[in-house]
Amino acid sequence: MLPELGQVALILALLVAALQAVLPLVGAHRGIDAWMRVARPAAFVQLVLVASAFAILTHAFVTQDFSLRYVATNSNSLLPMVYRFTAVWGAHEGSLLLWALILALWTGAVALFSKALPQPVVARVLGVMGIVAVGFLAFLIFTSNPFGRLLPAAVEGRDLNPLLQDPGMIIHPPMLYLGYVGFCVPFAFAIAALLDGRIDARWLRWVRPWTNVAWGFLTIGIALGSWWAYYELGWGGWWFWDPVENASFMPWLAGTALLHSQAVTEKRGSFRGWTLLLAIAAFSLSLLGTFLVRSGVLTSVHAFAADPTRGLFVLVFLGIVIGGSLLLYALRSPDDDDNSRFATASRETLLLANNLLLASACAMVLLGTLYPLLADALDLGKISVGPPYFALLFTLLMAPLVLLLPFGPLTRWQREQPSRPIAMLVPWAGLALGIGIAAFFLAPQGAWKVAAGVVGATWVLLGTLRFLWTRLKNSGSRFTPEMIGMTLAHFGLAVFLVGALLTEGLSRQRELALAPGQSVTLGAHAFRFEGVQRHVGPNYVADTGTVQVSRDGVALGTMHPEKRSYASGGQVMTEAAIAPGITRDLYVALGEPLGGGSWAVRVHVKPFVRWIWMGAVLMALGGFVTATDRRFRRREAAQ
Amino acid sequence: MRWLPLAMFAALAVLLAAGVWLSRRPDRDVLPSTLIGKPAPTFSLPVLHEPGRLVSLADLKGAPFVLNVWGSWCPTCREEHPVLTRFAETKRVRVIGLDWKDDPADAQRWLEQFGNPYWMVLTDQDGGTVIDFGVAAAPETFLVDGNGIVRWKKAGAMTDATIRDELLPALVQLERGR
Numbered sequence: 007m008l009p010e011l012g013q014v015a016l017i018l019a020l021l022v023a024a025l026q027a028v029l030p031l032v033g034a035h036r037g038i039d040a041w042m043r044v045a046r047p048a049a050f051v052q053l054v055l056v057a058s059a060f061a062i063l064t065h066a067f068v069t070q071d072f073s074l075r076y077v078a079t080n081s082n083s084l085l086p087m088v089y090r091f092t093a094v095w096g097a098h099e100g101s102l103l104l105w106a107l108i109l110a111l112w113t114g115a116v117a118l119f120s121k122a123l124p125q126p127v128v129a130r131v132l133g134v135m136g137i138v139a140v141g142f143l144a145f146l147i148f149t150s151n152p153f154g155r156l157l158p159a160a161v162e163g164r165d166l167n168p169l170l171q172d173p174g175m176i177i178h179p180p181m182l183y184l185g186y187v188g189f190c191v192p193f194a195f196a197i198a199a200l201l202d203g204r205i206d207a208r209w210l211r212w213v214r215p216w217t218n219v220a221w222g223f224l225t226i227g228i229a230l231g232s233w234w235a236y237y238e239l240g241w242g243g244w245w246f247w248d249p250v251e252n253a254s255f256m257p258w259l260a261g262t263a264l265l266h267s268q269a270v271t272e273k274r275g276s277f278r279g280w281t282l283l284l285a286i287a288a289f290s291l292s293l294l295g296t297f298l299v300r301s302g303v304l305t306s307v308h309a310f311a312a313d314p315t316r317g318l319f320v321l322v323f324l325g326i327v328i329g330g331s332l333l334l335y336a337l338r339s340p341d342d343d344d345n346s347r348f349a350t351a352s353r354e355t356l357l358l359a360n361n362l363l364l365a366s367a368c369a370m371v372l373l374g375t376l377y378p379l380l381a382d383a384l385d386l387g388k389i390s391v392g393p394p395y396f397a398l399l400f401t402l403l404m405a406p407l408v409l410l411l412p413f414g415p416l417t418r419w420q421r422e423q424p425s426r427p428i429a430m431l432v433p434w435a436g437l438a439l440g441i442g443i444a445a446f447f448l449a450p451q452g453a454w455k456v457a458a459g460v461v462g463a464t465w466v467l468l469g470t471l472r473f474l475w476t477r478l479k480n481s482g483s484r485f486t487p488e489m490i491g492m493t494l495a496h497f498g499l500a501v502f503l504v505g506a507l508l509t510e511g512l513s514r515q516r517e518l519a520l521a522p523g524q525s526v527t528l529g530a531h532a533f534r535f536e537g538v539q540r541h542v543g544p545n546y547v548a549d550t551g552t553v554q555v556s557r558d559g560v561a562l563g564t565m566h567p568e569k570r571s572y573a574s575g576g577q578v579m580t581e582a583a584i585a586p587g588i589t590r591d592l593y594v595a596l597g598e599p600l601g602g603g604s605w606a607v608r609v610h611v612k613p614f615v616r617w618i619w620m621g622a623v624l625m626a627l628g629g630f631v632t633a634t635d636r637r638f639r640r641r642e643a644a645q
Numbered sequence: 646m647r648w649l650p651l652a653m654f655a656a657l658a659v660l661l662a663a664g665v666w667l668s669r670r671p672d673r674d675v676l677p678s679t680l681i682g683k684p685a686p687t688f689s690l691p692v693l694h695e696p697g698r699l700v701s702l703a704d705l706k707g708a709p710f711v712l713n714v715w716g717s718w719c720p721t722c723r724e725e726h727p728v729l730t731r732f733a734e735t736k737r738v739r740v741i742g743l744d745w746k747d748d749p750a751d752a753q754r755w756l757e758q759f760g761n762p763y764w765m766v767l768t769d770q771d772g773g774t775v776i777d778f779g780v781a782a783a784p785e786t787f788l789v790d791g792n793g794i795v796r797w798k799k800a801g802a803m804t805d806a807t808i809r810d811e812l813l814p815a816l817v818q819l820e821r822g823r
Contacts, residue, residue, distance in 0.1 A: 279647070287650075290654075297661065318665050321662060321665055325658055329651070329654060329655070333651055335650060335651070336647045336650070339647050376657075376660060379660060379661075380660060382664075382667060383660060383667060
C-alpha cells in the first residue's frame with residue numbers, strides 16, 4: 007500500500023511542479039500578482055510530496071519489501087542497516103529520486119530565503135526551477151519508476167552493488183547532487199534576468215551566495231568521490247579521468263569560472279553576458295553529466311545500466327532546457343560592457359584570463375569525454391581517450407592559472423600600473439623558485455613533478471599571504487567574509503597542488519608474491535606479510551591479510567587488507583588497508599592467492615596524498631564562508 | 646557571436662542523438678581485445694580428467710590451438726556446444742577447453758552427457774587465468790598461434806558462420822605467415 011502512496015506522491019509532485027512552472031512565469035510576464043504568488047506555496051508543497059516519496063522508498067528498503075522491483079534488485083536480507091538507507095540511491099531510479107528531492111530542497115530554500123526579492127523575480131526563478139522539476143519528475147515516473155512492483159514478490163533481494171557498500175557512499179552522492187543541482191539556482195536566476203531584461207549589481211548580489219554554496223557542495227562531492235575511488239577501488243589512484251568523474255568535473259570548472267565572473271559583474275558591471283552564459287553552462291553541464299551517466303551513451307567503470315529510451319528522454323529534455331536557454335541568451339543577452347571599459351593591465355583582465363583558462367579546460371574535458379563517441383559515430387573505430395591526454399592538456403591549461411593567481415587580488419580594478427603588483431610579488435616568486443629548486447635536487451624521484459608542486463604551492467601560498475599583509479597594513483580595511491573565503495579557497499588550491507603533484511611524483515609501489523613471513527621494502531618502510539585468515543562478515547566472507555609495517559626498523563603497526571566475497575552475487579571486492587598520515591599514506595592491497603599460503607600483494611607509499619582532499623575541503627569552506635558575506639543579504643530599499 | 650553557444654549545443658545534441666542511436670546496437674560494447682597480437686597470459690592449470698597433471702602455456706606452444714572458455718553452469722555454452730563439436734571433429738586444430746569456476750564433477754558429467762569435443766580440458770576453479778585473458782563472460786574463444794601469440798578472439802557463442810568467416814581465415818593467415 008505504502009509504495010502506491012509514494013507513486014501517487016510523485017505524480018502529485020509532477021502536477022504541482024507543472025503548476026509552479028506555468029502560472030508564476032505567465033503571471034510575471036503579464037503582471038498578474040495572484041499567479042506569481044503561486045510560486046512559493048507550490049515549491050513547499052512539491053518539497054513535501056517528493057520528500058514523502060523518498061521517505062516511503064527508504065521505508066521499503068529498511069523493512070526489506072522485496073515486492074518492489076527496485077528494492078529486490080538493490081538490497082538483500084543480509085544487508086547491514088546503514089546500507090539499507092544508502093541503497094535508496096544505489097542505482098538509477100533511486101538516485102534520480104534523490105536528484106528530484108535535492109532539487110525540491112533547493113527550490114524550497116530559494117522560496118524561503120527570497121523575502122527581500124521583488125515578486126516577479128521570485129516568480130520567474132521558481133518557475134524556471136519548476137520546469138526543471140517537471141522534466142526530472144516526468145523522467146522518474148515514465149522511464150524509471152522506483153515504485154514498480156514485482157509480482158510475485160522476490161523471496162530474496164539481489165543485493166546492493168558491493169562497491170557501494172561503503173561509508174564514503176553514504177554522503178558522496180548527496181553532496182555531489184547538492185552541488186550539481188545547486189547550479190540550477192544561478193541558472194534560474196540567469197533565465198529570470200534574461201526574461202526580465204535587467205542584469206544589475208542587485209541581481210548578482212542575490213545570486214552569488216547560491217552559486218558559492220552550490221560550488222562548495224560540488225567541491226566536497228567530487229573530493230569524496232575521489233577519496234572513495236582511492237580506498238575502495240584498490241588501485242591506489244585518486245583520479246581516473248573516467249567519463250563519470252569528468253561529468254562532475256565539467257560543471258565544477260564552469261562553476262569556478264562563474265564564481266569569479268560573477269564577482270567582476272557585481273563589482274564592475276563587466277562581463278554581464280559572459281556571466282549569464284556561464285550560469286547557463288554550469289547547470290547545462292550538470293544536466294549533460296546526468297545524461298552521459300544514465301543514457302549508456304558512454305561506457306564507464308561506474309556507469310548505471312544503459313537504456314536507450316532513457317537516453318532519448320533525457321536528450322529531448324536537454325534540448326528543451328539547454329537549447330531553450332541558449333536561444334533566449336542569443337535573443338536577449340545584453341550588449342556587453344560599453345560602460346565599463348578596463349585597461350589591459352587590470353584585475354578584470356586577470357579574471358578574464360582565469361575564465362578563459364577554466365572554460366578551455368572545461369571544453370578540453372568535454373571534448374576528451376565525447377571524442378570516443380564522436381569517433382564511433384563517424385566510424386573511425388573504437389577509441390578511448392586516456393589519462394595522458396587529459397593530464398597533459400589540463401596541466402598546460404592550469405599552469406598559467408596558478409602563475410597568474412597571486413596577481414589577481416593584488417591588482418586594482420579597471421587600471422593598474424603593472425610594475426606595482428609585480429614589485430610586490432617578485433621577492434616571493436624568487437623565494438618560491440628557490441624552494442622549488444631545492445626540492446628538485448632533494449627529491450629522490452619524480453623531481454620535475456615535485457618541483458612543480460612545491461613551486462606552485464609556495465607561490466600561491468606566499469602570494470595570498472602577501473595580499474593578506476597588504477590588507478592588514480592598510481589599517482581601516484576590514485576583512486569581509488568574501489575576502490576570507492577567497493583566501494581560504496586559494497590556500498586550498500595551494501594545499502591541493504602539494505597533494506596532487508607530490509603524490510604523483512613521489513609515490514612508490516610494488517606488486518609481488520609474498521609467502522607468509524616474507525617482507526617487502528619500499529624506501530624506509532618495510533612490510534612483512536604474516537599470512538591470510540578467513541573471517542565472516544555480515545554479508546560476505548573475507549580473506550584478511552596481516553601485514554606488519556615498520557619504518558627504519560621501528561614498528562608502526564599492523565595493517566589488514568581484505569578480499570571480500572559477497573554472499574549474494576559472489577562478487578569479489580578488494581578492501582585495501584590504509585594507514586593514513588599527514589605526510590604519507592601507506593596502502594596495502596591483496597591480489598590473487600597464489601597457492602601454498604602465498605599471495606600477490608601490492609604495497610604503496612603515497613606521500614601527501616591526503617592534501618588533495620584537504621585542499622578541496624579548504625576550497626569548499628572558502629565557498630561557504632564567502633556566501634555568508636552580509637553584503638549579499640542587504641535588503642533592497644527600492645523595488 | 647551570441648548565437649555561437651546555441652550552434653555549439655546543436656552540434657553537441659546531434660552527436661548525442663547519434664550516440665543514443667548507436668547505443669541501440671547490440672554489439673556496441675564489443676571492444677577489440679587488447680590481447681590480439683600479444684602473447685597469451687602464461688598459465689599453469691590442472692587437467693580436468695587428470696587432476697594431478699599441470700599443463701602450462703609453454704607445453705601447448707609449437708602449434709596453434711583454440712582455447713574455449715566454458716562452464717557447465719553456462720547455458721550459452723550448451724548452445725555453442727554442437728557448433729564447437731562440428732568444428733573439433735574436422736581436426737583442423739587443437740581445441741582446448743578451459744573450464745571456468747566449475748565443480749570438476751559437474752564439468753565431467755556435462756561432457757559425458759553432451760559429448761566432449763575437446764582435445765584437452767583445463768580447469769580454472771578460482772578464475773585467475775580467465776581474468777588474465779580478460780574474459781567477462783563465458784563462452785569466449787581464443788586462437789593462439791604456435792608462438793603463444795593471441796591472434797583472434799570471439800566473445801559469446803560462436804556460430805558456424807563465425808567459424809567459417811572469421812576463425813578459419815585467421816587460422817589460414819597465421820599458417821601462411823609462418
